[in-house]
Amino acid sequence: MKQQIEEFLEGADLTVDAPEDVEAATDYSMQRGWGDGLPIIPPTTQRVERMLAYCDRPWNESVGVFAPRDADILPIQVAANAVMAGCKPEYFPLVMLAIEAMCESPFNLRGVQSTTHPVAPLAIFNGPISRELSINSGHNVFGPGFRANAAIGRAVRLAMVNIAGATPGIGDMATMGTPAKYSFVVAENEAGSPWEPLHVERGYDKGVSTVTVVGCEAPFNINDHFSKDETGLLRMIAGTIAGTGANNWYYESNAVVALSPEHAKTLADGGLSKRDVKQRLFEQATIALGDLSPENVEERFRKRDPARYANAPLDTRLTIVQDPDDFVVLVLGGLGKHSMYMPTFGATRSVTRPLKLAGGAFARSIEEFRKQNDAP
Numbered sequence: 001m002k003q004q005i006e007e008f009l010e011g012a013d014l015t016v017d018a019p020e021d022v023e024a025a026t027d028y029s030m031q032r033g034w035g036d037g038l039p040i041i042p043p044t045t046q047r048v049e050r051m052l053a054y055c056d057r058p059w060n061e062s063v064g065v066f067a068p069r070d071a072d073i074l075p076i077q078v079a080a081n082a083v084m085a086g087c088k089p090e091y092f093p094l095v096m097l098a099i100e101a102m103c104e105s106p107f108n109l110r111g112v113q114s115t116t117h118p119v120a121p122l123a124i125f126n127g128p129i130s131r132e133l134s135i136n137s138g139h140n141v142f143g144p145g146f147r148a149n150a151a152i153g154r155a156v157r158l159a160m161v162n163i164a165g166a167t168p169g170i171g172d173m174a175t176m177g178t179p180a181k182y183s184f185v186v187a188e189n190e191a192g193s194p195w196e197p198l199h200v201e202r203g204y205d206k207g208v209s210t211v212t213v214v215g216c217e218a219p220f221n222i223n224d225h226f227s228k229d230e231t232g233l234l235r236m237i238a239g240t241i242a243g244t245g246a247n248n249w250y251y252e253s254n255a256v257v258a259l260s261p262e263h264a265k266t267l268a269d270g271g272l273s274k275r276d277v278k279q280r281l282f283e284q285a286t287i288a289l290g291d292l293s294p295e296n297v298e299e300r301f302r303k304r305d306p307a308r309y310a311n312a313p314l315d316t317r318l319t320i321v322q323d324p325d326d327f328v329v330l331v332l333g334g335l336g337k338h339s340m341y342m343p344t345f346g347a348t349r350s351v352t353r354p355l356k357l358a359g360g361a362f363a364r365s366i367e368e369f370r371k372q373n374d375a376p
Contacts, residue, residue, distance in 0.1 A: 001049065001052075004060075005049050005052070005076065006045040009048065020044070021042070022040070022041065029084070034084075034162045035084075035158075036182060041083050041084055042084075043081075047083045048076065048080050048083055051079040051080075051082050051092050052075065053373050055075045055079065055092060055096070056357050056369055056372055057075060062074060063100060064099075066103065066163050066164035066165075067109045067110035067114075068110050068114050068171045069164050071163050071165065073100075073163060077159070077162070077163050078095060078096060078155070078163070081163070082151075085157075085158050086154065087151040087152065091148060094129070095155045095159075097353060098123040098152070098211050099156060100353060101123075101212075102213050104351045107350075108349070109164075111345065112215040113160065115173065115174065117247060117345050118174055118175070118176055118178040118180075119178075119217060119345035119348075120184045120215070120216070120217075121160075121213050121214070122180070122184045122214045122215075122216050122342065123156065123212075124211065124214070124330060125185070125186070125211050126187070126198055126212070127207065127209030127210055127355075128207060128364065129209035129365065130188075130209065131187070133148050133366065134146070135149055135185065136186065137189040138192070138333060139333065139335070141186050141334075149183065149186065152185045154182060154183045157181060157183065157184075178217065178218045180217070184218075188330045188332065189334075192331050192334075193264055194265055194267075194268035195273065195331075198210075198330045199212070199354075207364065209364075210352050211355070212350055212351065212353075213351050213353075214254060214256055216254075216342040217342055217344070220240065221339075222236060222263075222341055223338055224339075227266070229266065229270050230266060230270030233266050234267070234277070234280050237257065237263075237341070238280075238284035241255065241320055244291055247344065247345055248321060248343050249287070252321075252322045253345070253349065254328050254344050254348075255327055255328070256327075256340075256344070257277075257328070257329045257330075257341055257342075258330055258331070258333070258339060259329065259330070260332070260334075260335075260339050261331055261333065262337050263337060275324070277329055281324070282319060282321065286318060286320070287318050288315050288318070289301065289309070357369070
């Protein structure tokens with residue numbers, strides 16, 4: 001296997017003249033448009049082989065097609081990018097899981113990759129493997145300091161560039177982009193939530209490990225230290241959501257609300273289920289048609305949907321999503337009365353996918369991947 005991997009890497013030009021030299025490897029990668037601007041770990045044969053020990057399928061057979069280049073996704077290519085990103089080998093199944101989820105048609109990877117919008121795939125992990133691998137769900141959950149979050153997210157991004165062709169200005173046409181394009185991975189704070197976690201809400205047993213991918217913007221803070229009950233807090237959250245600049249007003253899509261444990265407790269103590277929260281936000285997080293510029297009213301609404309808006313008065317209310325269940329509500333973070341709102345690209349849907357072994361059984365631990373492949 002080692003010789004096959006070495007031959008493949010050489011054929012794909014993925015080795016460097018000084019493979020153990022991080023500076024040389026980084027320069028080499030940047031010259032070829034492979035890097036993200038940060039130092040990379042050289043993808044030597046030995047490192048890629050260790051990564052592939054946690055691969056539960058043939059490493060040289062396609063597992064999907066990666067837009068916009070429409071390239072076949074080979075596990076060995078993903079493994080090389082996971083090495084470059086600084087992943088531990090045991091992270092590899094989660095990198096593969098996130099990439100495969102992004103390739104499902106509702107996610108609209110082609111649109112997410114090539115739009116001028118500042119969208120990045122947020123990967124939300126649930127279940128026991130997120131805890132086993134210490135994916136951060138608490139304090140500073142969107143920030144630095146946690147290897148699993150940083151490396152898994154970075155590996156996904158490098159694969160999106162190097163395999164899928166999302167090179168800035170060529171395949172990735174984002175006007176300004178977003179720091180979330182470096183790495184955008186969290187685990188839900190299931191212990192801090194008063195409700196069922198996201199994956200259980202979507203039909204999986206609590207003991208199943210999943211990823212949910214959402215094509216969304218970087219988080220926007222919702223600060224509320226003073227509301228005493230669910231009514232006041234929801235008014236503040238809805239007011240934050242109801243800004244005119246989001247793509248969600250124009251497309252059928254999801255919108256993400258990440259509640260801190262303290263805010264979630266306030267809502268639950270007020271007798272609200274997660275579904276109740278979604279319903280109330282659906283009703284309250286609205287804008288009037290006339291809040292938009294006249295050009296947007298005319299071009300986006302009257303011309304594109306004349307049956308509904310050709311003669312609609314300017315006080316017609318617009319909802320940020322089409323249905324309450326289009327809200328993705330989860331609990332993240334540590335102590336503090338700050339929550340986050342993330343609008344999406346719009347023309348995309350979130351996808352949840354369970355972690356399975358090659359035979360189709362749900363994976364209960366990374367140890368199963370190690371044993372299956374006799375990894376060291």
